[in-house]
Amino acid sequence: EAQVTQNPRYLITVTGKKLTVTCSQNMNHEYMSWYRQDPGLGLRQIYYSMNVEVTDKGDVPEGYKVSRKEKRNFPLILESPSPNQTSLYFCASRPGRGIEKLFFGSGTQLSVL
Amino acid sequence: AQKITQTQPGMFVQEKEAVTLDCTYDTSDQSYGLFWYKQPSSGEMIFLIYQGSYDEQNATEGRYSLNFQKARKSANLVISASQLGDSAMYFCAMREGQDGGSQGNLIFGKGTKLSVKP
Numbered sequence: 001e002a003q004v005t006q007n008p009r010y011l012i013t014v015t016g017k018k019l020t021v022t023c024s025q026n027m028n029h030e031y032m033s034w035y036r037q038d039p040g041l042g043l044r045q046i047y048y049s050m051n052v053e054v055t056d057k058g059d060v061p062e063g064y065k066v067s068r069k070e071k072r073n074f075p076l077i078l079e080s081p082s083p084n085q086t087s088l089y090f091c092a093s094r095p096g097r098g099i100e101k102l103f104f105g106s107g108t109q110l111s112v113l
Numbered sequence: 114a115q116k117i118t119q120t121q122p123g124m125f126v127q128e129k130e131a132v133t134l135d136c137t138y139d140t141s142d143q144s145y146g147l148f149w150y151k152q153p154s155s156g157e158m159i160f161l162i163y164q165g166s167y168d169e170q171n172a173t174e175g176r177y178s179l180n181f182q183k184a185r186k187s188a189n190l191v192i193s194a195s196q197l198g199d200s201a202m203y204f205c206a207m208r209e210g211q212d213g214g215s216q217g218n219l220i221f222g223k224g225t226k227l228s229v230k231p
Binding site: 031033035040041042043044045048058088090092101102103104106107109 | 117119148157158218219221223
Protein backbone atom coordinates (compact mmCIF):
# COMPACT_ATOMS: atom_id res chain seq x y z
CA GLU A 1 0.00 0.00 0.00
CA ALA A 2 1.30 3.43 -1.00
CA GLN A 3 1.81 5.48 2.10
CA VAL A 4 3.80 7.95 4.14
CA THR A 5 4.70 6.52 7.53
CA GLN A 6 5.54 8.67 10.50
CA ASN A 7 6.73 7.50 13.88
CA PRO A 8 5.96 7.89 16.65
CA ARG A 9 2.28 8.85 16.60
CA TYR A 10 2.52 10.45 20.03
CA LEU A 11 5.58 11.68 21.88
CA ILE A 12 5.99 13.37 25.23
CA THR A 13 9.43 14.63 26.11
CA VAL A 14 11.20 17.20 28.26
CA THR A 15 12.92 20.41 27.33
CA GLY A 16 16.37 19.90 25.88
CA LYS A 17 16.20 16.17 25.22
CA LYS A 18 17.07 15.51 21.59
CA LEU A 19 14.49 13.65 19.57
CA THR A 20 13.90 12.43 16.04
CA VAL A 21 10.59 11.94 14.28
CA THR A 22 10.95 9.52 11.41
CA CYS A 23 9.21 9.75 8.06
CA SER A 24 9.33 7.20 5.29
CA GLN A 25 7.49 6.93 1.98
CA ASN A 26 7.26 3.92 -0.31
CA MET A 27 6.18 5.71 -3.49
CA ASN A 28 9.61 6.75 -4.79
CA HIS A 29 8.62 10.39 -4.40
CA GLU A 30 11.26 13.03 -4.97
CA TYR A 31 9.70 15.77 -2.88
CA MET A 32 9.21 15.51 0.88
CA SER A 33 8.23 18.10 3.42
CA TRP A 34 7.57 18.68 7.10
CA TYR A 35 4.74 20.81 8.46
CA ARG A 36 3.64 21.76 11.91
CA GLN A 37 0.02 22.45 12.75
CA ASP A 38 -1.01 24.76 15.55
CA PRO A 39 -4.55 25.86 16.48
CA GLY A 40 -5.56 28.98 14.61
CA LEU A 41 -2.42 28.96 12.47
CA GLY A 42 -3.08 26.17 10.02
CA LEU A 43 -0.14 24.19 8.65
CA ARG A 44 3.23 25.88 8.35
CA GLN A 45 6.14 24.41 6.50
CA ILE A 46 9.29 23.65 8.45
CA TYR A 47 11.65 22.13 5.86
CA TYR A 48 11.34 20.50 2.50
CA SER A 49 13.50 18.40 0.23
CA MET A 50 13.44 18.29 -3.55
CA ASN A 51 15.55 15.13 -3.69
CA VAL A 52 18.33 13.21 -1.97
CA GLU A 53 20.82 15.55 -0.27
CA VAL A 54 18.74 18.58 -1.30
CA THR A 55 16.95 20.29 1.58
CA ASP A 56 15.77 23.81 2.20
CA LYS A 57 14.07 25.88 4.87
CA GLY A 58 10.36 26.48 4.93
CA ASP A 59 8.59 29.21 6.84
CA VAL A 60 9.38 28.10 10.41
CA PRO A 61 12.73 26.23 10.40
CA GLU A 62 14.17 27.53 13.69
CA GLY A 63 14.91 24.75 16.15
CA TYR A 64 14.66 21.96 13.59
CA LYS A 65 17.02 19.97 11.41
CA VAL A 66 16.37 17.51 8.64
CA SER A 67 18.37 15.18 6.47
CA ARG A 68 17.71 13.36 3.23
CA LYS A 69 20.33 10.66 2.83
CA GLU A 70 17.95 8.27 1.11
CA LYS A 71 15.04 9.01 -1.16
CA ARG A 72 12.47 7.29 1.04
CA ASN A 73 13.42 8.79 4.42
CA PHE A 74 13.18 12.34 5.70
CA PRO A 75 13.65 12.50 9.48
CA LEU A 76 12.88 15.61 11.51
CA ILE A 77 15.36 16.29 14.29
CA LEU A 78 14.84 18.51 17.31
CA GLU A 79 18.26 18.95 18.86
CA SER A 80 17.04 20.77 21.95
CA PRO A 81 13.23 20.79 22.06
CA SER A 82 11.43 23.61 23.79
CA PRO A 83 7.78 23.92 24.90
CA ASN A 84 6.96 26.18 21.94
CA GLN A 85 7.64 23.19 19.69
CA THR A 86 4.68 21.37 21.16
CA SER A 87 2.60 20.80 18.07
CA LEU A 88 1.12 18.33 15.61
CA TYR A 89 3.68 17.46 12.97
CA PHE A 90 3.02 16.14 9.49
CA CYS A 91 5.35 14.66 6.96
CA ALA A 92 4.22 14.76 3.34
CA SER A 93 5.52 13.73 -0.06
CA ARG A 94 4.71 14.01 -3.75
CA PRO A 95 6.28 12.70 -6.96
CA GLY A 96 8.06 15.82 -8.13
CA ARG A 97 7.57 19.35 -9.35
CA GLY A 98 4.25 18.83 -11.01
CA ILE A 99 0.88 19.79 -9.75
CA GLU A 100 0.40 16.57 -7.90
CA LYS A 101 -1.27 16.55 -4.52
CA LEU A 102 0.67 15.97 -1.33
CA PHE A 103 0.41 12.63 0.40
CA PHE A 104 0.40 13.08 4.15
CA GLY A 105 1.53 10.88 6.99
CA SER A 106 -0.85 10.33 9.89
CA GLY A 107 0.84 12.95 12.06
CA THR A 108 2.94 13.04 15.23
CA GLN A 109 1.57 14.81 18.27
CA LEU A 110 4.57 16.14 20.19
CA SER A 111 4.41 17.56 23.69
CA VAL A 112 7.51 19.19 25.16
CA LEU A 113 7.27 19.71 28.92
CA ALA B 114 0.39 39.36 3.83
CA GLN B 115 -1.40 36.06 3.94
CA LYS B 116 -1.34 34.13 0.73
CA ILE B 117 -4.33 32.00 1.63
CA THR B 118 -7.23 33.45 3.59
CA GLN B 119 -10.05 31.46 5.08
CA THR B 120 -12.32 33.95 6.79
CA GLN B 121 -14.64 31.48 8.51
CA PRO B 122 -13.03 29.95 11.60
CA GLY B 123 -16.15 27.85 12.18
CA MET B 124 -19.38 27.04 10.41
CA PHE B 125 -22.51 25.07 11.06
CA VAL B 126 -24.67 23.39 8.44
CA GLN B 127 -27.78 21.27 8.67
CA GLU B 128 -27.47 17.70 7.49
CA LYS B 129 -28.42 17.28 3.81
CA GLU B 130 -27.97 20.96 3.04
CA ALA B 131 -25.20 22.42 0.91
CA VAL B 132 -22.42 24.53 2.40
CA THR B 133 -19.75 26.81 0.96
CA LEU B 134 -16.38 27.24 2.60
CA ASP B 135 -14.60 30.40 1.54
CA CYS B 136 -11.02 30.70 0.38
CA THR B 137 -9.23 33.61 -1.21
CA TYR B 138 -5.63 33.59 -2.35
CA ASP B 139 -2.94 36.00 -3.31
CA THR B 140 -0.34 35.31 -5.97
CA SER B 141 1.32 37.06 -8.86
CA ASP B 142 2.06 33.78 -10.62
CA GLN B 143 0.05 32.93 -13.71
CA SER B 144 0.42 29.24 -13.04
CA TYR B 145 -0.66 27.84 -9.71
CA GLY B 146 -2.74 25.12 -8.15
CA LEU B 147 -5.41 25.21 -5.50
CA PHE B 148 -6.22 22.35 -3.16
CA TRP B 149 -8.69 21.52 -0.44
CA TYR B 150 -7.90 19.07 2.33
CA LYS B 151 -10.15 17.67 5.03
CA GLN B 152 -8.92 16.89 8.53
CA PRO B 153 -11.36 14.87 10.65
CA SER B 154 -10.98 14.64 14.40
CA SER B 155 -8.70 11.62 13.95
CA GLY B 156 -6.12 14.03 12.58
CA GLU B 157 -5.19 12.70 9.16
CA MET B 158 -5.11 15.01 6.14
CA ILE B 159 -7.39 13.86 3.34
CA PHE B 160 -7.09 15.33 -0.14
CA LEU B 161 -10.47 16.43 -1.53
CA ILE B 162 -10.12 18.39 -4.73
CA TYR B 163 -7.70 20.25 -6.98
CA GLN B 164 -8.05 23.18 -9.38
CA GLY B 165 -5.34 24.37 -11.73
CA SER B 166 -5.14 28.03 -12.62
CA TYR B 167 -5.53 27.24 -16.31
CA ASP B 168 -8.46 24.90 -15.85
CA GLU B 169 -11.48 26.51 -17.44
CA GLN B 170 -14.04 24.36 -15.73
CA ASN B 171 -14.64 24.16 -12.02
CA ALA B 172 -13.30 20.97 -10.49
CA THR B 173 -15.77 18.46 -9.09
CA GLU B 174 -15.23 15.28 -7.07
CA GLY B 175 -18.43 13.60 -6.01
CA ARG B 176 -20.18 15.89 -3.53
CA TYR B 177 -17.30 18.34 -3.60
CA SER B 178 -16.95 21.12 -6.10
CA LEU B 179 -14.59 24.03 -6.27
CA ASN B 180 -16.08 27.39 -7.23
CA PHE B 181 -13.09 28.95 -8.94
CA GLN B 182 -13.31 32.67 -9.66
CA LYS B 183 -9.93 33.64 -11.02
CA ALA B 184 -10.52 37.39 -11.30
CA ARG B 185 -11.63 37.53 -7.69
CA LYS B 186 -8.87 35.12 -6.63
CA SER B 187 -11.29 32.92 -4.83
CA ALA B 188 -11.51 29.13 -4.65
CA ASN B 189 -14.48 28.27 -2.50
CA LEU B 190 -15.30 24.67 -1.64
CA VAL B 191 -18.92 23.64 -2.04
CA ILE B 192 -20.12 20.51 -0.28
CA SER B 193 -23.52 19.34 -1.43
CA ALA B 194 -25.91 17.27 0.67
CA SER B 195 -23.87 17.52 3.88
CA GLN B 196 -23.43 14.39 5.94
CA LEU B 197 -22.53 14.00 9.60
CA GLY B 198 -19.19 12.58 8.53
CA ASP B 199 -18.36 15.88 6.85
CA SER B 200 -17.81 17.44 10.28
CA ALA B 201 -14.10 18.26 10.20
CA MET B 202 -11.50 20.93 9.71
CA TYR B 203 -11.09 22.04 6.09
CA PHE B 204 -7.93 23.59 4.72
CA CYS B 205 -7.48 25.50 1.51
CA ALA B 206 -3.98 25.44 0.07
CA MET B 207 -2.11 26.90 -2.89
CA ARG B 208 0.91 25.76 -4.83
CA GLU B 209 2.62 28.52 -6.77
CA GLY B 210 4.44 27.75 -9.98
CA GLN B 211 3.73 24.71 -12.03
CA ASP B 212 6.53 23.48 -14.20
CA GLY B 213 10.07 24.26 -13.17
CA GLY B 214 9.28 27.73 -11.94
CA SER B 215 9.54 27.20 -8.21
CA GLN B 216 9.83 24.54 -5.58
CA GLY B 217 6.08 24.43 -5.55
CA ASN B 218 5.62 24.34 -1.81
CA LEU B 219 2.07 24.11 -0.57
CA ILE B 220 0.87 27.10 1.44
CA PHE B 221 -2.10 26.49 3.72
CA GLY B 222 -4.84 28.67 5.09
CA LYS B 223 -5.74 28.60 8.76
CA GLY B 224 -8.70 26.36 8.22
CA THR B 225 -12.46 26.31 8.74
CA LYS B 226 -14.08 23.99 11.24
CA LEU B 227 -17.31 22.64 9.80
CA SER B 228 -19.93 21.12 12.06
CA VAL B 229 -22.86 19.26 10.52
CA LYS B 230 -26.00 19.23 12.65
CA PRO B 231 -28.43 16.28 12.51
